[in-house]
Each structure stands twice: as structure tokens, then as C-alpha cells.
Amino acid sequence: MTLQLRIYVPPHPLIKHWLAVARDAATPSVLFRSAMTELGRWLTYEATREWLPTQETTVESPLASCPATFIDPEMPLAVVPILRAGLGLLEGAQTLLPLASIYHLGLVRNEETLQPSCYLNRLPEKFDPQTRVLITDPMLATGGSMMAAMAELTRRGVDPTLTRIVCVVAAPPALQKLSAAYPGLIIYTATIDETVNDQGYIVPGLGDAGDRIFGT
Numbered sequence: 459m460t461l462q463l464r465i466y467v468p469p470h471p472l473i474k475h476w477l478a479v480a481r482d483a484a485t486p487s488v489l490f491r492s493a494m495t496e497l498g499r500w501l502t503y504e505a506t507r508e509w510l511p512t513q514e515t516t517v518e519s520p521l522a523s524c525p526a527t528f529i530d531p532e533m534p535l536a537v538v539p540i541l542r543a544g545l546g547l548l549e550g551a552q553t554l555l556p557l558a559s560i561y562h563l564g565l566v567r568n569e570e571t572l573q574p575s576c577y578l579n580r581l582p583e584k585f586d587p588q589t590r591v592l593i594t595d596p597m598l599a600t601g602g603s604m605m606a607a608m609a610e611l612t613r614r615g616v617d618p619t620l621t622r623i624v625c626v627v628a629a630p631p632a633l634q635k636l637s638a639a640y641p642g643l644i645i646y647t648a649t650i651d652e653t654v655n656d657q658g659y660i661v662p663g664l665g666d667a668g669d670r671i672f673g674t
């Protein structure tokens with residue numbers, strides 16, 4: 459079977475609404491943060507469909523025994539927010555995945571070369587190969603940071619087919635790079651925009667997500 463990168467843009471009105479709020483340049487930082495939290499929540503909800511491992515059992519209701527499905531508490535789950543902007547999506551993701559381990563990865567983009575460099579890496583030496591990993595980063599523009607994150611994760615034993623990326627705006631350069639390198643990967647995004655400008659910003663995009671989340 460040939461693997462292919464899959465990109466889902468869930469057609470949910472709440473995702474469309476919060477994307478519109480985030481895109482609007484007049485949205486103040488406090489509301490922009492709420493938009494990121496809500497997008498993190500709803501995109502994670504979509505991304506965890508058919509990804510969260512479950513176990514079948516029975517429970518005793520007050521009236522009778524009945525079949526029941528629980529999330530498998532033994533299966534390792536990890537969320538990797540790419541700092542800074544990935545932190546904006548973390549709260550929403552974490553409310554749905556309260557048992558997941560959170561591993562911070564700080565990548566900063568050189569404004570001239572657009573190349574990422576790592577300033578914080580809290581990843582473990584080795585992941586259990588069954589670990590489901592959800593990466594959060596709102597903007598997939600040139601793909602440099604996400605490629606660097608995937609390289610760090612796969613070097614530590616993460617299986618790309620068990621990995622989901624949650625972003626808000628994705629652009630073709632990032633999607634092409636990720637597709638060529640990690641064909642089994644699945645991406646959930648609120649939208650796919652057309653272009654990336656010379657400064658590495660997605661157009662129309664929503665501006666600098668980190669600046670707008672943190673107001674700095």
C-alpha cells in the first residue's frame with residue numbers, strides 16, 4: 459500500500475467561526491487567544507477520531523450489564539507544542555487529552571534565512587514506538603519548523619503514521635515538504651491558504667500567530 463499525506467479541513471461551523479475571528483486584524487490579543495484555544499479544541503476533537511486507542515469491556519448500569527468502550531489508559535499519548543505559537547493550541551488539546559504527556563519543543567525561525575533553530579527540547583531520549591503524538595503549531599508556512607520537529611521525533615522512535623499535526627493555516631510549501639518526507643502523516647487544519655510571501659508569512663493567513671497570542 460502506498461502511503462500518502464492526508465490533509466483534513468473539517469467543515470465545522472465552529473472551526474470556521476474561530477478561524478474568521480483569528481484572521482481579523484482587528485481582533486485583540488485576548489480574543490485571539492480564545493480563538494486559538496477553541497481551534498485547538500475542535501481540531502483536536504477531529505484529529506483524535508480513529509486515532510485514540512480504545513478498549514471494549516462491559517459496565518454495570520443501574521439496570522443491567524452493557525457493552526462499553528473506554529479510552530485505553532495504557533496506550534502512550536503525547537502532545538508536542540512547537541513554541542511559541544503552538545502553546546496557543548495546547549489548552550484546547552489538553553482538555554481533550556488530559557492524560558497525554560506534554561513535551562515542549564522550542565524552535566525559532568531566522569527572519570532572514572527562514573531556517574529554524576532549536577532553543578528548547580524537552581523530548582525524551584526514546585519514545586515507546588506505539589506512542590500517539592499530536593503536534594500543535596498554528597502556522598504551517600514554509601514547513602521548516604515542522605520538518606525539524608518531525609526529524610527530532612522520528613529520530614527518537616516516533617512512528618509518523620501514529621502522528622497527527624494540528625494547525626490552523628497550512629500553505630503549499632509546507633504541505634509539499636511534509637508529503638515528500640512523511641507520506642503517512644495526517645494533518646488537521648482550519649484552512650489551506652494559497653501562498654507564502656518573501657518574508658515567510660502565509661497570505662492571507664492571520665499574521666504572526668506568536669505575536670498575536672502573546673502581544674509581544
Ligand code: URA
Pocket residue numbers: 543597599658659660661663664665666667668
Ligand atoms: N508563522 C506565523 O506566525 N505566521 C505566518 O504567516 C507564518 C509563520
